[in-house]
Amino acid sequence: MPSHSSPLPAPAAAPLTAPLSHSTVVTTLRTAGCVFAEDEAELLLATARTADELAAMVERRVLGLPLEQVVGWAEFRGRRVTVDPGVFVPRRRTEFLVGRAVGLGRRAAGRTGRPPVVVDLCCGSGAVGAVLADALERVELYAADIEPAAVRCARRNIAPVGGEVFEGDLFDALPMGLRGRIDVLVANVPYVPSEEVGLLPPEAREYEPLVALDGGADGLDVLRRVTAAAPQWLAPGGHLLVETSERQAPQAVEAFTRNGLLPRVAESEELYATVIIGTRPPKER
Structure with a gap:
């Protein structure tokens, strides 16, 4: 498409x-x-x-x-994903993030011998979670978004693959039983600086929810909130993956490091995508 x-x-x-x-x-x-x-x-x-x-x-x-x-749909990493009016449209560059998450999910399954626990935070249509479930085959999947329209849409994409979708603000939406258990946490947070939202194509700024686009003054407000809370939710050795821009990457890495996550930056020139991957250190033996 x-x-x-x-x-x-x-x-x-x-x-x-x-x-x-x-x-x-x-x-x-x-x-x-x-x-x-x-x-x-x-x-x-x-x-x-x-x-x-x-x-x-x-x-x-x-x-x-x-x-x-x-x-009423978008093609995302080979899968047709339902997209309702007023819901954030999955971008092709986010397929790069999904590819990294799939590899980490498979590694977690091999390490633990059980289906990986995967969370799609700021899930929008649920495209990321649905594709991850397809690729990993055996997965314990949860997703969450603050937008009611997104939650309704995500349930239509994620329920068929056995996942659950919750409505609420970031981690507040998730069951407390997930604390310390998440192997792969994907957070496709908004990262457009507030002053640049008006520069987006009319299709995005007029027909997609502002909460899915506006990342605050420097575009990293939501990313900082996610990195601050993620270590409490990740399993030892678990990973947080967040998409950002190339110019924001140094500040994003600082936020990961400040909160005790071991960061690395992955980039795709082809998709013009930058992903920060932060790992919670394993428990000391």
């Missing part, structure tokens, strides 16, 4: 007539500023069940809704 972040000026929608031909859909999308108009047209035509539904979907896209929210 094309990236949902292609620039759209959100012009006033012209009345659409049904049925729409392929060329008409392409022209309409291109006029609205869709960079991947051909690809998007193919997807809309393949998804719509009726001419009226196609017209409505094209109109919503022209108005600026993210493509994933228009069609």
Whole structure:
């Protein structure tokens, strides 16, 4: 699926007539500023069940809704993930974080001889948790988000793979029985500095929840809260993985270190992704 972040000026929608031909859909999308108009047209035509539904979907896209929210799903690491209106759309760069988490989850399973305990914090649609469950096969999975719409959407993605989703503010949402048991904690926290939220594409700033985007003055407010509490929730030798930007990485590493986590930075030039991985030191023998 094309990236949902292609620039759209959100012009006033012209009345659409049904049925729409392929060329008409392409022209309409291109006029609205869709960079991947051909690809998007193919997807809309393949998804719509009726001419009226196609017209409505094209109109919503022209108005600026993210493509994933228009069609109701996003492709994420080979899996089709449900994405409801008003829910953060999973980014392709986050697939890099998932890849690192899968490797750590498998290592934990080999070390302990049991399914790894995995938590998807700030889960949004639940894409990360659902894909991790698929890749790890045997997993004890939990997820949480503060946004009610995200929680409802995440349950539709995570329940089929045997996970549970909770609503609340970060760790406050999780069962207390998870303290000290988590092998892999993935926290896709918001990390856009408040002053830069207005620079995001209209699709993000107008149709995704602000709480999923705004990371405070320097973009690291939520990351600091997560790193401060994570050591109490991680199992000895457990890992916290957080996505951030390349320029924020040094400050993020400081937050990990300050809270007793052993950090390392992983980067993908291809996906333009930066992930900080912090490990809780194992217990002394």
